[in-house]
Amino acid sequence: MTDTTNKDDRHKARQQKLKEQVDARIDAAQQEKGLVLVITGNGKGKSTSGFGMIARAVGHGQHCGVGQFIKGTWDCGERNLLAQHGVNFAVMATGFTWETQNKEADTAAAKETWQQCKAMLADDSYDVVLLDELTYMITYDYIALDDVIEAIEKRPTTQSVIITGRAAHRQLLEIADTVSEVRNVKHAFESGIKARKGIDW
Ligand code: ATP
Ligand code: MG
Numbered sequence: 001m002t003d004t005t006n007k008d009d010r011h012k013a014r015q016q017k018l019k020e021q022v023d024a025r026i027d028a029a030q031q032e033k034g035l036v037l038v039i040t041g042n043g044k045g046k047s048t049s050g051f052g053m054i055a056r057a058v059g060h061g062q063h064c065g066v067g068q069f070i071k072g073t074w075d076c077g078e079r080n081l082l083a084q085h086g087v088n089f090a091v092m093a094t095g096f097t098w099e100t101q102n103k104e105a106d107t108a109a110a111k112e113t114w115q116q117c118k119a120m121l122a123d124d125s126y127d128v129v130l131l132d133e134l135t136y137m138i139t140y141d142y143i144a145l146d147d148v149i150e151a152i153e154k155r156p157t158t159q160s161v162i163i164t165g166r167a168a169h170r171q172l173l174e175i176a177d178t179v180s181e182v183r184n185v186k187h188a189f190e191s192g193i194k195a196r197k198g199i200d201w
Contacts, residue, residue, distance in 0.1 A: 034127075034159040035177045036152060040135065040168040043182035044200075050130045050162045051078040058085050062127035067117035068092060069110060069133040069165075076201055088126075090116035110142035117151075124156035135165030135172070145169055 037053075039046040054064045055078075065088040068079070079089055092113040094106055114137070120129050137143040149171060152161055163172060173179050195201065 033157055034155070034161070036175055037160065037162045037178040037180075038168050038172055038176040039162065039164045039180050039182065040166060040173075041181035041183055042166055043184035044187055045182045046164040046166075047078075047132050049180070049182075050132055050164045051082070053162055054078075054082060054087060054128060054130050057128040058082065058087060063125050064088075064128045064130070065090070065117075065120035065126050066130045066132060067113055067120070067134065069113060069131070069137050074201060075197075077198060088120065090120070106140075107142045110137045110140075114143045114147075118147075121151045121155045121159070121161065124159065126156075126159055128160045128162065129155075130162045130164070133165045134163050135168045138169050138172070139167060145171060148172075149175060 039049045051066075054066060057064050063086065064082075066079070066082070067090045068076070069092050073091075073094065079091075083089055090113050092109050094102075094109045117129070117131055120126050134143075134148070138145050138148065152175060155161065163176075168179075189195065
């Protein structure tokens with residue numbers, strides 16, 4: 001037997017073992033339910049991940065909703081596209097929170113957007129709901145954490161919810177089925193490069 005044949009056989013055996021392990025884990029996953037996903041951390045890719053899942057669901061003919069907190073008044077490529085495909089948007093009426101410096105107006109705007117999101121979370125016609133940048137609303141105490149947890153826990157069992165934003169509250173992580181933390185390795189902005197249409201919004 002040549003060396004190459006030996007190597008091929010060993011590779012085949014390893015792959016076969018790996019396949020058996022993966023198949024066993026796929027068989028073991030029997031639960032079918034809507035998920036809670038949290039995408040957090042300081043790196044770039046949280047909102048784009050959330051919108052990626054919305055695009056995925058829309059591609060399967062599913063009904064989706066998006067709540068956009070904080071950057072509602074900004075131009076948004078995903079909103080421009082997905083609103084044309086039946087995705088319902090609840091958009092916070094003020095711009096960047098740290099730009100407006102008006103806590104009362106920001107709180108009112110956040111609460112108004114949250115009410116629209118709550119209606120989606122209570123509606124079983126929605127398959128997936130994205131709550132983009134929701135974590136900050138809790139950190140700033142614009143929306144009560146308990147109210148968010150209750151709405152998520154009471155949602156229809158088939159509905160999935162995605163929450164994005166930095167520094168997600170510990171209790172959000174606890175109720176989530178899937179949590180991903182995007183780590184910042186480097187970001188173009190730190191080298192003085194301007195945010196780009198199509199990449200950053
Ligand atoms: P994206 O919307 O691109 O997925 P994100 O949701 O992970 O980004 P946010 O914290 O919501 O990030 O910030 C949104 C904007 O800030 C985007 O323009 C993004 O490119 C930029 N950004 C994200 N992470 C960083 C970072 N570590 N340093 C500087 N700018 C960042
Ligand atoms: Mg974001």
